[in-house]
Amino acid sequence: MNTPKNLLIANPDQSIVLTPAEVIRRMFAYTDENGILIVPQWPCDDCVEQGYYICRMNWTKADAEEAVAVYESLYAKLENAGEKPCDAQTMLPYPDPGMEEIAYHLNIRAKRLQKLLALRAPHIVANNEACLLAQAMVLYGYCKDFRCVKELE
Secondary structure, three states, X not given: OOOOHHHOOOOOOOOOOOXXXXXXXXXXXXXXXXXXXXXXXXXXXXXXXXXXXXXXXXOOHHHHHHHHHHHHHHHHHHHHHOOOOOOHHXXXXXXXXXXXXXXXXXXXXXXXXXHHHHOOOOHHHHHHHHHHHHXXXXXXXXXXXXXXXXXXX
């Protein structure tokens, strides 16, 4: 199977580490002219086989840059909260899109990153979770609908 261009947030032949800001900008760059963005399904403990989210996005380049600033603000809030419980949905300026799966991953990723920061986890570990949080935040803010598929056509 050929991997579509919009799945290649990172080149699999290179071992590079992206920042959350780079992930957000690449997500915008790989959104096609019809507003479709295909991203790998989030990793989960009980997933036997990873699928893909086909997302219908509604955003502009200005929105993507705003998303970087919103992410940086969210990160600072999580970093300063220590172990105090946080609800990522209430920390964002976006209306609830009504997509439970995305909201769930947004909150789980935020809680995991907050815990990793409180524990002073190694940068590479925290950065990986931060990139997944950035992805969830973008989908929460700008995805109008999505579907999950196991294989791409």
